[in-house]
Amino acid sequence: MSVYDERPWLSLYGDLPPDLDSEHPNxxxxxxxxxxxxxxxVAVVYFDGTxxxxxxxxxxxxxxxxxxxxxxxxxxxxxxxxxxxxxxxxxxxxxxxxxxxxxxxxxxxxxxxxxxxxxxxxxxxxxxxxxxxxxxxxxxxxxxxxxxxxxxxxxxxxxxxxxxxxxxxxxxxxxxxxxxxxxxxxxxxxxxxxxxxAGDDVAFLTYTSGTTGVPKGAMNTHRNVVFTSRVYREWARFQRGGSIFGIAPLFHITGLIGHIGASFDAPAPLVLAYRFEPNVVLDALLEHRPTYTIGAITAFNALFNAPAFTKDHFASFTSTYSGGAAISPTAEKAFLAATGLQVHNAYGLTETTSPMTLTPFGTPSPVDPTSGALSVGTPVPGTIVRIQDEVGHDVPLGEVGEIVADGPQVVAGYWGKPDETAANLPGGALKSGDVGFMSPEGWIFIVDRKKDMINASGYKVWPREVEDVLAEHAAVREAAVIGVPDERRGETVKAFVSLKPGTSATPEELVAHCKERMAAYKYPREVVVIDELPKTVTGKILRRELRTRGV
The missing domain is CATH 3.40.50.980 (Rossmann fold)
Structure with missing residues (x-):
């Protein structure tokens, strides 16, 4: 069975209290x-104000x-x-x-x-x-x-x-x-x-992105908030004496918990800079010298590609995490090369009040040799992660299925939507909509979103795998892959890429790059080079917009 809780893993990295939310009732x-x-x-720093x-x-x-x-x-x-x-x-x-x-x-x-x-x-x-x-x-x-x-x-x-x-x-x-x-x-x-x-009272309504229908208001309870704030403090090794840089938007669950909640719990100053503008952020890093942050890899990449960036901008950090958007092995290596720091993976959803898995501090995430995916970590304390098939049965370790999470961070339901609550949170466990697998050691690997799977001539193609291969090309800054209708294959693979400043690559060159490294049914038949990929405010690439914009 692909069921895993934190206890065997934590014995390797130091036990944590089993009830992380017991200290504060709300x-x-x-x-x-x-x-x-x-x-x-200092609780909050905002430019020259505190x-x-x-x-x-x-x-x-x-x-x-x-x-x-x-x-x-x-x-x-x-x-x-x-x-x-x-x-x-x-x-x-x-x-x-x-x-x-x-x-x-x-x-x-x-x-x-x-x-x-x-x-x-x-x-x-x-x-x-x-x-x-x-x-x-x-x-x-x-x-x-x-x-x-x-x-x-x-x-x-x-x-x-x-x-x-x-x-x-x-x-x-x-x-x-x-x-x-x-x-x-x-x-x-x-x-x-x-x-x-009370712990079960709702603290936030945070709305899902609405990619599979209208946005739903996740009811994040006080118990959810206290638990995940403490998880960040303990597992991200962020302690009192440092400061948090708010690179993620505060309205998003990452900002609410990984920034505000963590700053309350430490306690520690939270550094804010209005909204993400790379050059403003770089100035703020030098001025305030924060020690911890969590943000989307796309935001970090924007900083690394800013002309003024130097390794010194990250010299004060002792703990850096990435969440909200997929990170490839190539991106992890680029982060290390740019900053000298190990970036740790975090994975969660609005409905898990931020993290359900984290890469333990000081430990690089392993790369799956078959898919090339970078692990998003192991289940955080008190959390059980299952990999299940379409009918809700656990699949063997190493096999692909839907990621299902059960723990103190899972929301009570969706505001005013009992049917959606029953469908997505049966028995209180969250069906994430993400497809992945689990290693025997408890590492979780995400393959992709269920809805984004491409069916090319009957073969499953997961966009993330193609995107990771494209990211290996020296000129590629970001990549997004979608399925498009094809008379012969049913669907075929199409890629959109943006290039690093000062580099060049033709679509033909990028297709050839993938063709050399992937099975024939996987490589993109078409690559479109654009200046910027569409993203949410949290840095997640919008594949759905690429499907509809007619590029």
Whole structure:
């Protein structure tokens, strides 16, 4: 059976407490423990501005008091439509202190998407950047349950005006909205009444990407959040005394847990830089010298390809992890060459509140000799991972099947969607939709998403394998592979690649590169070279957009 829990593996790397979530009953108490340990320590760094834990506590107390005075009740939802700004963290804590649930919304969402998320979650409060409210929110909010709109600015909490990020941005006040900073100031010094938050209460609604239908609101509980925050602290070996760089967007589960949750639990400063802009990030790394981060490999690649990048930019790091997008053996080697650091793999989904597997710290992930895939790690403590066939039976070790996870990080279900919960979380275990296999030692290897499998003349072709081979070419920066209709083969393999700056390669050369290294049914019959591959804000390549853009 391909069933694996953490105990045999952990005996090799040092045992961890079996109940990582036993110390704190909820995520708010996790923050308060850090506050008690170091009240005047820095909680958030934003360019040249800082918030101490005491200041963060006071501001979130004031906002929670304001929310309660306005009729916000236990279990209500507050939606944040923000970039990586300190106000995001203030709103998170205030929502919990008021007994509510935070709804994290991608700041790239446009009117149709924002409308759906607000209506589906039933959010009664929206906190938005002034610019986003002006561009999108003002036309959406009247058709939702939102009764209070708080607006704020990306220029707050700092005095620096970097034109690379803030050119043309000015303070804006919009009719029918309340300024967040003004509201906090009005309630300064107020403390909300004590709130009781159980481990099974929902902390976040985080929405899936909607690649297989409409987005679903995963109900990440306080127990989920405390558990996975502690996993990052323990397995990523991130400890108090260092700082976290927030390279991932905070609305995403990686940012919520691997950045904010880990910073609460350590406790440690969280360094934010508004949004990902490679040159701004490089400057921030030199200025603040963080020691830990987790982000998509595509973001790291963008840093390595920036003209100003040097190895010194990563000199302060003691622990680096990559999650949110597949990483190839070639990318792992490139990371080591660029930084001198071992990048560790992390694998999880919105529904697993970030990690279900991690590469143990200090241990390179093995490469499967047959598929060439790089392992995404082993199950984290308390987590059972199974590899199952189409009818839910465990398959033998080494055989390919769907990855299924069961553990303290798996969400309670999808908000308002019992049928989807029953289908994707039968018995409380998550059917990931990812296809992979498990080695006898417990290493997990992902082959691809089930829906992305290409059927070429009856043969299965997994896009990731072709993408990894393309990545081995010296000129290839990124690659994405899809199946396209073919009269003779049913489907055939088509690749899209972007090239490294200063290099060149023809489509014919790249096809030949693959043909020499792969079975005849696998290599791409067509390669298209484009400047940039389409990606989500978290850095995951959008194959579905390549299918529809007609390139």
């Amino acid at each position: 995520a708010l108490e996790m923050f308060r423990a850090g506050l008690a340990a170091d009240p005047d320590g 918030l101490t834990r005491r200041e963060l506590d006071a501001q979130s107390d004031a906002l929670a008091s304001a929310l309660l005075a306005g009729g916000f009740g236990a279990g209500e939802r507050l939606a944040v439509y923000l970039q990586n700004v300190p106000q995001f963290v203030v709103c998170m804590l205030a929502t919990w202190k008021a007994g509510g649930v935070l709804v994290s919304i991608n700041p790239m969402s446009r009117a149709r998407e924002l409308s759906y998320l607000l209506q589906d979650s039933g959010a009664t409060v929206l906190v938005a950047l002034e610019s986003l409210y002006d561009e999108v929110g003002r036309d959406v909010v009247p058709d939702t349950a939102v009764r209070l709109v708080l607006t704020t600015s990306e220029l707050d909490h700092q005095t620096r005006d970097d034109p690379r990020l803030f050119a043309g941005i000015t303070r804006q006040r919009h009719e029918g909205t309340t300024d967040l900073a003004t509201l906090v100031a009005q309630h300064a010094g107020e403390v909300p009444p004590p709130v009781v938050l």
